[in-house]
Amino acid sequence: MIRRPSHARERGIPEATVARLPLYLRALNGMSERGLATVSSEDLASAAGVNSAKLRKDLSHLGSYGTRGVGYDVEYLIYQISRELGLTQDWAVAIVGVGNLGRALANYGGFVSRGFRVAALFDADPEVVGDHIAGLNVEHIDDLEAVIRRRGVSIVVLATPAAAAQQVADRVIAAGVTSILNFAPVVLTVPEGVDIRKVDLSIELQILAFHEQRKTDRMSGGPAMAEEWPEAVDL
Amino acid sequence: MIRRPSHARERGIPEATVARLPLYLRALNGMSERGLATVSSEDLASAAGVNSAKLRKDLSHLGSYGTRGVGYDVEYLIYQISRELGLTQDWAVAIVGVGNLGRALANYGGFVSRGFRVAALFDADPEVVGDHIAGLNVEHIDDLEAVIRRRGVSIVVLATPAAAAQQVADRVIAAGVTSILNFAPVVLTVPEGVDIRKVDLSIELQILAFHEQRKTDRMSGGPAMAEEWPEAVDL
DNA sequence: GTCCCTTTGTGAAGCGATGCACAAAGTGAA
DNA sequence: TTCACTTTGTGCATCGCTTCACAAAGGGAC
Numbered sequence: 266m267i268r269r270p271s272h273a274r275e276r277g278i279p280e281a282t283v284a285r286l287p288l289y290l291r292a293l294n295g296m297s298e299r300g301l302a303t304v305s306s307e308d309l310a311s312a313a314g315v316n317s318a319k320l321r322k323d324l325s326h327l328g329s330y331g332t333r334g335v336g337y338d339v340e341y342l343i344y345q346i347s348r349e350l351g352l353t354q355d356w357a358v359a360i361v362g363v364g365n366l367g368r369a370l371a372n373y374g375g376f377v378s379r380g381f382r383v384a385a386l387f388d389a390d391p392e393v394v395g396d397h398i399a400g401l402n403v404e405h406i407d408d409l410e411a412v413i414r415r416r417g418v419s420i421v422v423l424a425t426p427a428a429a430a431q432q433v434a435d436r437v438i439a440a441g442v443t444s445i446l447n448f449a450p451v452v453l454t455v456p457e458g459v460d461i462r463k464v465d466l467s468i469e470l471q472i473l474a475f476h477e478q479r480k481t482d483r484m485s486g487g488p489a490m491a492e493e494w495p496e497a498v499d500l
Numbered sequence: 501m502i503r504r505p506s507h508a509r510e511r512g513i514p515e516a517t518v519a520r521l522p523l524y525l526r527a528l529n530g531m532s533e534r535g536l537a538t539v540s541s542e543d544l545a546s547a548a549g550v551n552s553a554k555l556r557k558d559l560s561h562l563g564s565y566g567t568r569g570v571g572y573d574v575e576y577l578i579y580q581i582s583r584e585l586g587l588t589q590d591w592a593v594a595i596v597g598v599g600n601l602g603r604a605l606a607n608y609g610g611f612v613s614r615g616f617r618v619a620a621l622f623d624a625d626p627e628v629v630g631d632h633i634a635g636l637n638v639e640h641i642d643d644l645e646a647v648i649r650r651r652g653v654s655i656v657v658l659a660t661p662a663a664a665a666q667q668v669a670d671r672v673i674a675a676g677v678t679s680i681l682n683f684a685p686v687v688l689t690v691p692e693g694v695d696i697r698k699v700d701l702s703i704e705l706q707i708l709a710f711h712e713q714r715k716t717d718r719m720s721g722g723p724a725m726a727e728e729w730p731e732a733v734d735l
Numbered sequence: 736g737t738c739c740c741t742t743t744g745t746g747a748a749g750c751g752a753t754g755c756a757c758a759a760a761g762t763g764a765a
Numbered sequence: 766t767t768c769a770c771t772t773t774g775t776g777c778a779t780c781g782c783t784t785c786a787c788a789a790a791g792g793g794a795c
Contacts, residue, residue, distance in 0.1 A: 351713030365604035478586030
């Protein structure tokens, strides 16, 4: 059996590094398309929007894949990062909830590009069950467990209304799924060993609003409009 | 002029805390609807999916709004967090790019709920300009600057193809916008003082795939399928 | 082979966030 | 008033990530 270089920490890549690897991969793919053979940490870092020291440390966690004085071989690095991220196999993804957002996700091309294949769509509304979206038949949520098992789905995207999300999560987890991407604005409770990632548009906007408010406050010279909590309310 | 309590760090809330405030706010709104008057840090923390020490430290950055032995007044805390996040005013948001995703965002209800109002939709495709989506007329991208200024848009959501995103960002920034939520899979370069937040479905999936691969590797007892880099490729 | 130049990989310091553990502060009962 | 109990606010140790700065390693010219 062939092992990876011993100085690469066997199974210990920092979470922050993992979150940046897809960024590097995308930048490298662009360079590959433009025909670049090698790239320096400086150039790759700036294409990915990080500084070069961070990039080098990140890559050093995968192994020693660069050449001093030269840089990194673009194709080789693409292969190594892809392998580390698990993109050399392909993953069957199911989308639950085919409302506006679910439809948009199903049709989103960037999805399929790298290792991911939308393998099933589910909804509870009899009105949309049976529709064809992005070449797929929308299945009824009653068949969730059976279809997940049959098609080997390992990642589920939740695009249901908030009220349904926890219940659906429980069911897909019971069916063996351990990776969930949640678009519903609720905090999901899941057993240990299940990975959840959350995307919440409303939260992102609120964070932007906080900084935006700060910027405008600063312009107008302080919190002149601060108001007291209305006296009428009982404290 | 009324000031906030002096022990609250005047303009110094940690970024990690800001990112969690919307979570607390959502949990509090649920409690308010269920008629709860007060809540302990323990209960609120568990509703928001964090531990109670973190919650208390986060809230302490806003001021001392709890009562020892009792907990926090739900309505009062909602008010304080809303004010800190800048949700007591409402923000005009523009969505650029009315493809699948842009449409879904325009129709997304959770948007409007708290302080945000979709004030304009833009697209470059003459085919969709003039369409009515979620009660709004889709405007041509040529009118971007004029409409942004006229309607006081301060936050822009980018849902354009990747190739157009940087160019659109440059234009909205030139028009005075300093907060952007970017759904396009590109690294945007922006001047200092402009806040960008990024949402990238593909990256989220890749992170999940990494962990999923790890879990299955562990089950099958090691990286038995690891392959050498094909010899044919020049290194 | 030797020298110079470039670029990687990493030790170490710095920085911010997390979580523990407890003193301080409040409630309610007697 | 005093006492027992609850819950906040925070000092402090710890942890993980970032950044600096440089030794080590490789390439190319001569």
